[in-house]
Amino acid sequence: xxxxxxxxTQRADMTVEWDEISDAASGIFNIWxxxxxxxxxxxxxxxxxxGGLTSDECVYDLTRTLLRLIALRLIYGEFCAAKWxxxxxxxxSYLVEDLEIDPLALGLIAGDYMAPGSELGxxxxxxxxALEAAVKRLKPEVLACLLNAYGGSIELNSRLSRTAAxxxxxxxxxxxxxxxxxxxxxxxxxxxxxx
Numbered sequence: 001x002x003x004x005x006x007x008x009t010q011r012a013d014m015t016v017e018w019d020e021i022s023d024a025a026s027g028i029f030n031i032w033x034x035x036x037x038x039x040x041x042x043x044x045x046x047x048x049x050x051g052g053l054t055s056d057e058c059v060y061d062l063t064r065t066l067l068r069l070i071a072l073r074l075i076y077g078e079f080c081a082a083k084w085x086x087x088x089x090x091x092x093s094y095l096v097e098d099l100e101i102d103p104l105a106l107g108l109i110a111g112d113y114m115a116p117g118s119e120l121g122x123x124x125x126x127x128x129x130a131l132e133a134a135v136k137r138l139k140p141e142v143l144a145c146l147l148n149a150y151g152g153s154i155e156l157n158s159r160l161s162r163t164a165a166x167x168x169x170x171x172x173x174x175x176x177x178x179x180x181x182x183x184x185x186x187x188x189x190x191x192x193x194x195x
Contacts, residue, residue: 014057016065018045024098028073031080031088036163044072047149053141063105064138067131070095071139075146079160079189086164092131093124103127109134143189157186 018025022042029038048054048068056062070092080086106127113133150156 015049015054016056016062017054018042021045021066021069021099025069027098028069028095029076031077031086032164034165036165037076040076040160040163041069041072044146044149045069048072048142048145051145051148053145059102060105060108062100063102064109066096066099066101067106067109067134068138068142069099070131071135071142072146074135075139075143076160076163080164083161084164091128092135093128096131101131106130106134109137113137147189153186153189157189160189 025041025045026038029041031037045054053068054065056065073095074089074092077088080088107130110130110133113136114129115133146156147153150159
């Protein structure tokens with residue numbers, strides 16, 4: 001197990017709680033002034049925890065967990081682009097600024113997912129490429145966890161659609177925030193599942 005070689009101390013709870021990352025998350029999930037994206041991230045974190053995806057048993061697990069927060073942000077940002085044409089993508093290297101990403105664990109996670117022959121002339125470029133590769137590797141498991149938690153692509157699409165205005169989960173105002181039909185954002189979720 002790769003993790004065992006990176007472990008030095010173990011904590012009793014062995015999971016990253018939302019309150020431990022909430023300050024960093026507020027800088028990562030800041031697309032909407034309503035705060036709906038941050039509320040969704042908080043809610044999603046509990047689903048990731050229930051799915052066993054928030055471990056901090058060792059440095060390797062902690063790094064994977066923190067990168068899953070970034071994967072969640074990228075999924076959300078891609079959804080916003082598909083749903084509202086809201087371009088909100090910051091480079092991953094900026095999104096992780098307030099997270100303690102271990103460089104050795106990052107290299108192990110990115111591993112085979114790094115594009116061979118890339119022009120990586122400096123440490124910054126190498127780290128950026130490793131972050132991209134690692135997050136790309138973790139996105140499918142984050143999305144699968146969310147699909148399971150919300151009950152499928154239509155339900156996840158509906159929940160994500162309510163984040164721009166931070167609408168109540170039982171909103172029946174007829175403003176289109178609860179999505180039951182097909183649309184570009186739903187297609188994004190469905191197509192992402194096939195990757």
